[in-house]
Amino acid sequence: MPTPVLMPQMGESIAEGTIVRWIKKVGDAVDRDEPLFEISTDKVDAEIPAPAAGVLTEIKVQEGETVAVNSVVATIGTSSEMSQDEPEATTAPAAPPTTAPSRDAVVPADVVDQPHGKGAQQRKTNGRSASASKPVEDDSRKQRSSPLVRRIARDNDVDISQIHGSGLGGRVTKHDILGYIETGIRDSGSGIREGLAESRIPGESRTPSPESRVEIKPLSVMRKKIAEHMVMSRRTSAHVHSVFHVNFSTVERIRHQRKAEFEQSGVKLTYMAFIAKAAVSALRKFPIVNASLDGDNVIYKKDINLGIAVALETGLLVPVIKHADEKNLLGLSRAIADLATRARSKQLKPEEVHDGTFTITNPGQFGSQFGMPIINQPQVAILGIGTIEKRPIVIDDAIAIRTMAYLTLGYDHRLVDGATGDQFMAEIKEQIEHFDGAQ
Numbered sequence: 219m220p221t222p223v224l225m226p227q228m229g230e231s232i233a234e235g236t237i238v239r240w241i242k243k244v245g246d247a248v249d250r251d252e253p254l255f256e257i258s259t260d261k262v263d264a265e266i267p268a269p270a271a272g273v274l275t276e277i278k279v280q281e282g283e284t285v286a287v288n289s290v291v292a293t294i295g296t297s298s299e300m301s302q303d304e305p306e307a308t309t310a311p312a313a314p315p316t317t318a319p320s321r322d323a324v325v326p327a328d329v330v331d332q333p334h335g336k337g338a339q340q341r342k343t344n345g346r347s348a349s350a351s352k353p354v355e356d357d358s359r360k361q362r363s364s365p366l367v368r369r370i371a372r373d374n375d376v377d378i379s380q381i382h383g384s385g386l387g388g389r390v391t392k393h394d395i396l397g398y399i400e401t402g403i404r405d406s407g408s409g410i411r412e413g414l415a416e417s418r419i420p421g422e423s424r425t426p427s428p429e430s431r432v433e434i435k436p437l438s439v440m441r442k443k444i445a446e447h448m449v450m451s452r453r454t455s456a457h458v459h460s461v462f463h464v465n466f467s468t469v470e471r472i473r474h475q476r477k478a479e480f481e482q483s484g485v486k487l488t489y490m491a492f493i494a495k496a497a498v499s500a501l502r503k504f505p506i507v508n509a510s511l512d513g514d515n516v517i518y519k520k521d522i523n524l525g526i527a528v529a530l531e532t533g534l535l536v537p538v539i540k541h542a543d544e545k546n547l548l549g550l551s552r553a554i555a556d557l558a559t560r561a562r563s564k565q566l567k568p569e570e571v572h573d574g575t576f577t578i579t580n581p582g583q584f585g586s587q588f589g590m591p592i593i594n595q596p597q598v599a600i601l602g603i604g605t606i607e608k609r610p611i612v613i614d615d616a617i618a619i620r621t622m623a624y625l626t627l628g629y630d631h632r633l634v635d636g637a638t639g640d641q642f643m644a645e646i647k648e649q650i651e652h653f654d655g656a657q
Contacts, residue, residue, distance in 0.1 A: 221270040223254065223292040225285050226568050233389065235259045236284040236439045237291065242274045248294060255291070256564065258439035263532065264571075265564045270294050286389070369596070370395050372513055373454060392446050399453065440533040451595045456631040459590045462643045465651045466492075466606050466621040472653060483548060489606055490526070491551040493625075494578060496649035497601060498522055498543045501576055504642045508575045510596045511633050525574035525594060526554055528561040529583075535561045536594060538574040582606060588624035598633050601646075602626040 225235050239256040242248055253265040254274070275295040279285050367390055371378045381398050383390035437445070469492045480487040501508045501522050510517045522543040525536040537557035539545070545553060560566050577594040582605035591602040604624035610617050625646065629639045 220275065220293045220295040221272065222290045223269060223294060225257070225279075225287050225289045225291050226266060227287040233391070234284050234286050237279050237281050238263070238439065239281055240277060241265065242268075244274055244277055246274050248272060248274055259443060263440055263530075263535070263564055264566050264568075268294060272296055367392060367395050369512065370399075370450060370454065374399050392450060396446065396450055396453070438532055444533050447595065448592050451592050454595060455593050455598070457590075457593065457628055458631045458634075458636060458639065459626055459628050460636070460639050460643055461588055461624055461626045462647050463611075464623055464625050464647045465611075466623055467651075468653050469650055470621045480548065480551060483552075485548070485551045485555050487547075487551055488554070490554055490578070490580060490603075491547055492650060492653060493601070493603060493646075494524055494526070494539070494542060494550045494554065495547055496646045496653070497524065497576065497578060499649050500642050500645040502543065503645055504638060506634060506638060507599045507629065507642050509633065510575075510598060511630065512596075516633065519575040521573075521575065523573050523575045525577035525597075526557060527577060527579035528558050530562060535566070535571070536574060536577055537561050537566055537570050538572065540573065577601070578603065582623060588626045590626060591628045593628055593630055598630040599639070599642075600628045602628065 235257040236259070237255055238258045241253050241255055248254060248268040248271065250269070250271045251267040254268040256263065256265050272294040273296055274292060276293040277291070278293070279289070279291040285291065368378065370376075370392070376395065376398060378390055378395070381390050381394050383394055466489065469489065472492075473487050473489070477487055505518055506516075508519050508522055510519070521541055524539045524542040526539065528535045528537060537560075539550065539553045539557065542550065542553075557566070557570065560570075574594065574597065576597060577591075577600045579589075579591050579600060580603040581589045581591075582603045585605050588604035589602045591600045593600050602625070604626070606621060606623040608619050609622045611620050611622060612618075613620075625643065627639055627643050634642075
């Protein structure tokens with residue numbers, strides 16, 4: 219019996235994914251769990267394994283197309299099924315691609331699609347015209363949006379029913395809601411204009427002059443998603459940053475003492491493991507920093523799930539260490555190394571890129587003194603690590619050389635006060651400067 223291949227959900231707020239590349243072609247034999255295709259979302263780029271062994275008999279979604287999660291993108295069957303399908307495929311010409319493939323397939327039978335364009339013809343469903351079923355249509359459109367979109371609408375007093383969704387089945391996407399907030403202009407021909415406003419000097423031409431030596435490339439799927447997510451975060455959270463200068467000399471000494479021990483266990487002992495351990499301790503003491511904000515409600519997370527940002531050539535991923543508070547220094551070191559390796563090789567699983575409660579990013583590995591990181595929604599704080607290096611500092615009225623670094627906490631002032639943010643950072647500083655080598 220043929221096995222359908224579905225678009226996986228790669229995060230709690232992810233509603234759709236883009237097929238970047240088919241690793242297998244129609245007619246190729248596949249084994250269960252063998253990489254079948256590669257997808258891109260705003261959370262992760264990943265290779266998706268085959269759900270069953272057999273032959274790839276049909277590809278329903280082509281490279282570059284975006285479809286809703288749980289949509290059937292391909293079929294795995296047997297070689298005999300492949301041969302039976304071939305005559306029919308040769309006699310039935312392929313339908314030309316459309317800008318919104320298979321929309322009708324994902325809309326309930328009693329719901330009318332929102333018409334696009336001034337001349338769109340009203341369709342009848344179950345004997346009723348589109349205009350007659352508008353209340354149902356509006357309710358359906360509200361349902362066809364992710365929790366993230368609904369939260370953005372709620373925070374900005376926007377009625378989602380007034381937005382013409384450009385997603386599958388009229389779904390209101392982040393593009394739509396951000397564009398509506400940014401411009402407030404409905405575009406009846408194509409939904410809502412993009413919400414990422416272009417920054418340019420008035421009167422400056424967007425088109426390079428013929429004399430310009432330029433190369434123009436479209437944004438990758440991941441880069442577009444990152445751009446949307448960052449702009450949305452800046453609009454959502456009231457960002458405040460606190461910077462602390464932290465002495466890593468004790469940590470440096472422990473690293474040298476235990477380096478060989480950790481290498482025997484197959485992992486390197488890095489500064490990040492110490493920082494993660496200190497962050498866990500501070501999050502236990504200040505649970506508000508591990509929380510999230512949903513309208514007028516504060517959601518306190520009982521689990522501490524650390525997101526560790528990983529820089530790739532194509533962008534940034536944030537895999538998550540679940541239950542980080544249950545791991546010792548060795549366990550954190552293993553988890554950090556494993557997630558970073560699999561993120562770079564596109565081997566992350568869906569559950570490993572969501573449910574994060576606090577994020578750590580490390581621009582200091584490239585030499586940055588410190589940065590002002592943007593919060594990873596729906597979290598309320600993010601810790602940035604500056605470069606760790608020897609510097610002259612004053613100790614007991616004398617100049618000394620110590621291993622130092624600037625740590626920056628970006629936090630949402632809607633929920634976290636400056637005093638709380640600084641107390642949280644003071645706790646991290648205390649944990650790092652007086653680290654217990656037995657942990």
